[in-house]
Amino acid sequence: MTLSRWLPAAGWLPGYRRDDAAADGLAALIVTLMLIPQSLAYALLAGVPAQVGLYASILPLIAYALFGSSRTLAVGPVAVISLMTAAAAGQVAGGDPDRYLAATVVLALMSGGLLVVMGVLRLGWIANLLSHSVISGFITASGLLIAAGQLRHLLGIDMGGDTLWQLAVSGARHLDQVHGPTVLLGVAAVLFLLWARGPLKRQLGRTALPAWLVDLLTKAGPVVAVIATTLAAGPGGLAERGVAVVGPVPGGLPVPTLPAFDPGLWQALWLPALLISLIGFVESVSVAQTLAAKRRQRVDSNAELIGLGAANLASGVSGGIPVTGGFSRSVVNFDAGARTPLAGVFTAGGIALTALFFTPWFQYLPKATLAATIIVAVLTLVDLPALARAWRYSKADFTALLVTLLGVLAAGVEAGVIAGLAAALALHLWRTSQPHxxxxxxxxxxxxxxxxxxxxxxxxxxxxxxxxxxxxxxxxxxxxxxxxxxxxxxxxxxxxxxxxxxxxxxxxxxxxxxxxxxxxxxxxxxxxxxxxxxxxxxxxxxxxxxxxxxxxxxxxxxxxxxxxxxxxxxxxxxxxxxxxxx
Amino acid sequence: MTLSRWLPAAGWLPGYRRDDAAADGLAALIVTLMLIPQSLAYALLAGVPAQVGLYASILPLIAYALFGSSRTLAVGPVAVISLMTAAAAGQVAGGDPDRYLAATVVLALMSGGLLVVMGVLRLGWIANLLSHSVISGFITASGLLIAAGQLRHLLGIDMGGDTLWQLAVSGARHLDQVHGPTVLLGVAAVLFLLWARGPLKRQLGRTALPAWLVDLLTKAGPVVAVIATTLAAGPGGLAERGVAVVGPVPGGLPVPTLPAFDPGLWQALWLPALLISLIGFVESVSVAQTLAAKRRQRVDSNAELIGLGAANLASGVSGGIPVTGGFSRSVVNFDAGARTPLAGVFTAGGIALTALFFTPWFQYLPKATLAATIIVAVLTLVDLPALARAWRYSKADFTALLVTLLGVLAAGVEAGVIAGLAAALALHLWRTSQPHxxxxxxxxxxxxxxxxxxxxxxxxxxxxxxxxxxxxxxxxxxxxxxxxxxxxxxxxxxxxxxxxxxxxxxxxxxxxxxxxxxxxxxxxxxxxxxxxxxxxxxxxxxxxxxxxxxxxxxxxxxxxxxxxxxxxxxxxxxxxxxxxxx
The missing domain is CATH 3.30.750.24 (STAS domain)
Known part of the structure; x- marks a missing residue:
């Protein structure tokens, strides 16, 4: 009882049977195919080399399988956390790539440590301070900000910035760099991905295929896009005509290591690390609870804190970026029949094989393709009607949502979330200060x-x-x-x-x-x-x-x-x- | 109706009668006698020349009489506000006396402006965020801090600092400077003032004298101390033997003027000015409400904001320090029979006459006497049993009180109040996050x-x-x-x-x-x-x-x-x- 509280794996591992392994193995295969392009894309978004994305999808999955309490949550790099990582690391790196990588590792270690401490002290309730409205505003604004930032790779220009305004100014300044072949390839990838999610899914839905297979085929869109555009860029010669590609990705597995301790870096990053922990936890635990409820299972939020913390610590020591439970890949894992966290271990094995043997294949993978998968993925996060719903239900919630949304777009993720939090608290105080x-x-x-x-x-x-x-x-x-x-x-x-x-x-x-x-x-x-x-x-x-x-x-x-x-x-x-x- | 809302004086002035004038005049005479040593003492505490204390007791009283809603509140320099003024001005002045004076004027103008804006926008409720526990901890800690700071004048040494620790270190370092005659005079003054408040009051209480006269005689203790020690220092020759005195005080009235606008100064002082406004308002309005309730009158807190704001603006343009309603002098004003705010105008007249004709009398007033009056006055603010009461009633209130108390003593008034505010809010959130x-x-x-x-x-x-x-x-x-x-x-x-x-x-x-x-x-x-x-x-x-x-x-x-x-x-x-x- 006590053992399984601290190590949930002790609860399900002894009763593990052969047909569980078959189900977990199939789910792992599907999730691996989905996770490869996602890992590479979110590494690009976080501003780190492609292999770092793969590293963040090996040890963290094993750590979560041991310590996490959800049976079907699939952890790894996700969009909003990668955006927050890029914003925080960019601010402290000052243009130095080594310091940038050191910052992402510190962010992973620190948010891992914070999550474990919160789990041990049973402080999971702190995450509740992030109200629904603040989270909603943050996610929508992040989606817009990520999509705007990825235009850089879609257009092949040197734009950059942490806010919508900075991105717009920088984009306008570099508009003359727009690279025709890149735009063509990128736009084609976006259209293909949208088609796979929309019309294709509806058409397949009308056939006799089982629903999970339909879902799987449409979710395989990114893999198809990756293969097709890699062939176009490499053998097809687009890379030689200036389409930016991922380039040589070193093969091999990450060697667990701890970075040299840099107190200045830790001090500068504690606030972003805290926000990454809290937002990653809120997102992850709500996915885990939704899935657990469908099978009448229970998610213990303090165990989740420890599981996610362990995953981030594992990501940190293997040179990766902060990770959390991803919504779409967890749903795929669940729908494909995963029964236990061993599916995550098998997925980690798949990614490890990829890192060992298949990295040469990614050399000619166009960055525009990754940008296209990111844009199509994050646009589903954008929920502008939420503003109208909040307005109808409660002006206070609407205000908190709007402050967060505009704050993130205009001043960056960190300032935006803090402004939203402050607004939600101030409105709560104001309301309770005038009792009915x-x-x-x-x-x-x-x-x-x-x-x-x-x-x-x-x-x-x-x-x-x-x-x-x-x-x-x-x-x-x-x-x-x-x-x-x-x-x-x-x-x-x-x-x-x-x-x-x-x-x-x-x-x-x-x-x-x-x-x-x-x-x-x-x-x-x-x-x-x-x-x-x-x-x-x-x-x-x-x-x-x-x-x-x-x-x-x-x-x-x-x-x-x-x-x-x-x-x-x-x-x-x-x-x-x-x-x-x- | 509308006129008297913005200018409460329009409500009582038309019906003013001769016997009102007699009552107000007597009260004004008594308050003037009490206010002269207080003005000088709190000027010393605020770190400004003696005449600035007088200036802060002329125009502000007239402004409050026009705009304030309390009939009997007596405004002017008070201890805790002078302490906050000294802490804030000292931090931005960097040792430059001119910049220090400019800072106190900016503090008066800014807190005046903030109070008026809050009054017009009807934001009086903001002051409620300062909970009972935070105020209580702040007042007790301020009393201790002020008393500790005044030991400097009582011992005749060069100690200084914004926290108890700094004062202790500085005091220990300069202990060899202790000046015998100053200590003798200061301790005698403290003992006399304590005797006047305690044993003398009890003895007079047993006589046939009316209660208000007993109170007045005991409250006149500071005036007696001032006269006696001035005689000892000047004609008695103690000043020549090294007892620090106020020195030449320029006579005359303040000429209304606006200081040169220094944006840096305003920016550096907005937070202290806000805290001075809020704390001054909370203190003042609670005194005003207590007195109003005794005569079944009403105090409108938004009118109070405007009244206090006008008083501080008036203090700012006449080169003074931030002011607010003082507890003891308001009680004296009330007990002595003041009926309308015209008593305040008469008091202002008395102080103006003092500033015009009597300033040479203060040249030989020992600083140790002023320090003694401050110490005896602020020790009544120290309420350590409040800690025990709060502990018994509510651990959350106890914590907020303790955080504020220790924060002010260890980190200064500004940091202490903010820490207390944050603790009170956090405890409120924590409590409501775990519903019964x-x-x-x-x-x-x-x-x-x-x-x-x-x-x-x-x-x-x-x-x-x-x-x-x-x-x-x-x-x-x-x-x-x-x-x-x-x-x-x-x-x-x-x-x-x-x-x-x-x-x-x-x-x-x-x-x-x-x-x-x-x-x-x-x-x-x-x-x-x-x-x-x-x-x-x-x-x-x-x-x-x-x-x-x-x-x-x-x-x-x-x-x-x-x-x-x-x-x-x-x-x-x-x-x-x-x-x-x-």
Missing amino acids: IAELGQVPGTEHFRNVRRHRVITSPRVLSIRVDESLYFANARRTEDSIYDRALHCDGRRHVVLLCSAINHIDASALDSLQTLNRRLADAGVTLHLSEVKGPVMDQLQRSDFLQRLTGEVFLSHYQALEKLDPDTTKQASSKLKVKS | IAELGQVPGTEHFRNVRRHRVITSPRVLSIRVDESLYFANARRTEDSIYDRALHCDGRRHVVLLCSAINHIDASALDSLQTLNRRLADAGVTLHLSEVKGPVMDQLQRSDFLQRLTGEVFLSHYQALEKLDPDTTKQASSKLKVKS
Whole structure:
């Protein structure tokens, strides 16, 4: 039990059977074919040599198989994490390729270390601070930014930059470099990939082929594009006519090694490493949970932290880039029938064979083809209708989404995510600082009390019932105090205020002070303050202060009991009335 | 009505009568006597020449009388604001006295401008972000820091620093400079002031004198100390024996002027200016509200922002330091019978006369006397038992208090307040990210449902009742989803989950997504999800999404109605049982 908590592999490995191996092997074969072009493409996106992408798809997969809790998650380089890696490494490298590579390794090691530490300390909840809106804005903006950045390879020009504006300026300046054959090849690859995902998939769907095979054939589009354009560039001679190709890729396996420790580099990269960890974790765990739910399996988010951390540490020591669970490849792995994480180990074997024997084949692989696969992949991330949905549901969520989206596009991934996080927190504080306060009346025929403005209710002429819809804490304490006091003073003749506390989940020291003041101010005005339906944990807390001794009124278990005692006539009359549907 | 909103003086000035003038005049005389030594002392504390303290007590008082909403608040230099001014100005001045003076003027102008802008935009609620605990920790730490800093003048040595540590190191290094006569005079002044506040006050209290006169006589202690030690230093010859004195103070009134605009200075000082504004406002408005409540008057916090802002702008243009409402002098003003802000105008007149004619009298005023008045005044701010109270009531509040206290002592006022603010916010987020979730049962004989662990209640064998004690938002959405799902799966035989939403005040987009997922996961497990007692504003929001269409169960007005429909037998049986007191 304890062993399988820290090493989930101990849970499934002993019961492993031959037909599991067959299923895992088939899935691994398919994922390997899909992962080869992806590894190369995301290495290009991260700004590192092609073989680094392959290295990041060998040891990390084995580490995740041992420590991860998802049965079917396929880890490796993914688009948004590669973008973040490129932005962070570019900033500290200052144009030095060796320092750039050292930075990507440090990013992998650091985010791996952070993830493991968070897993051991059970800090998985920190990832929840990245709200849905911030993640959504970040993913859409990253997709746009990645697609814009890849135009460089599609057009064959020297543009670069971390923001949309920088990319646009740089692109405009180098527009005269546009290389005809590259554009032709790149655009053809994009169109082919779009066709494979769209029309081809629909046509195959109408045939008798099983759904998983249809999905597989259409997902094999990138492999076909890679083979066709490599043939066009090498034997076809396009490379000689100036189409940029990957060039010689050194063969062989990565030798596990630790880089020389450079404190300056670690210090400069801790924030990007933290963001990479958090965003990689959020993305990965949501894929893992979606897949696990389909087979009634469970994903433990703290085990996931350790699994992903181990994968990143493994990537770091093998000279790779930060990795995480990829959405599309995990779905392929799942649909192709993978049963256990051993499918990931088999995939790692496939990539290792590729790194050993097939790297010469990639020499003539055009960069434009990789750019085309990236662009087609990331455009599915762009979800602009999310803005409209957020606008309809909640202006606060819309604002956080928009701030993140524009922040990432205009100021880069790091600044954008931090701006979005800050906006989400500020909006949350602002909202809870202005609580909704309702005056209540009794729903006829029940013991239930609701807002007088929304329901047909009966109010007492002697007792003012108030409900505050927020925990009381420093940001709203004084405002709530003033608001209740003002309402109490405007109700001539009512000598009792009963505060229904069913929505008050905490009362901090600032709010306790305000309650004391309110009690005193109301007493000065001849009004008695009562509480009702105080929750257990809040009551425990109040008992540790002298508030309950000073309270002029009582604490009632239910609001009905308060009204029953303070104004029996109205309350009994209201309870006996016929119920009305409201 | 509109005029008096922007210019509260328009509300009381037309009805001003002669006996008001008599009352205000007497109060002004007393406050003037108290304010003269305070102005000089807080100028010393802020590190500016003595006359600057006087200047900050003339025009600002007139500006506040016109724009402020409190009838009795007495503004001027105060201890904690002067400490913050010294810390901020010292950091940007780099030892240049002219730049130091320019910085204090910029701080006054900027915090004035910020306060006015906040008032016009009705942003007074921002000050609520400074929680009770942060303020309490800040005030106590400031008191200790100020007292430690004034030891310099009490011992006659060249110590300095912004933190307790720096002061200790600097003090130890200069311990050989300790000047005997200065120490004797300073200690005598401290003892006299303590005696006047303590034993003298108690003895006079037993006499037949009216309470306000007793208070006044004891509060006049500083004036007596100033006169006595000035005589000792000048005619008595102590100044010639090396006791540091204020020295020549130029007479005359400040000429309103604007400093040359230095963008670098403004940029470097915006954060301290913001903190000075917020802390000054919080302190001032709480004094104003306390006094207003005693006479059933009202303080409008947005008018207060404008009033304080105008006072600081006036201080800035007359070459002064940031000001705010002082606690002790406001109480004296109130107790001495001040009726309208015209008392402040009269006080300003008194200080103006002082600045015109009496400055030569201050030449021989010993700095040790001013240091003694500061030390005795600020030690009343130190409230170490607050730590124990906070510990007992709430560990989160205790932590925020301690972080602020230690932060200010160890890293200075600015860093300390920001650390405290960050700690308070982080603790709030952490607490709301782990909501209390209770399983409910019916309180026998009522329609009321409470936690099964705390109350003797009756639970349904068919329906699981759950209450989440927190608004659902990004920080807790996923955790709440998992927790409810796990509880639902562990209750074999119950095919319904009713979520009592009385404590859910908001559901943001992240939480909506989690609710959708929960609904789907429960449906997959054959469990129906219902909601009860959804608040009006939350219902409005849910109706703007498709959640209610997808919800497998219903939304009930009250939890009782839900149980009445889903398990009529148990519910009716429970309702008819005798009530038990729990």
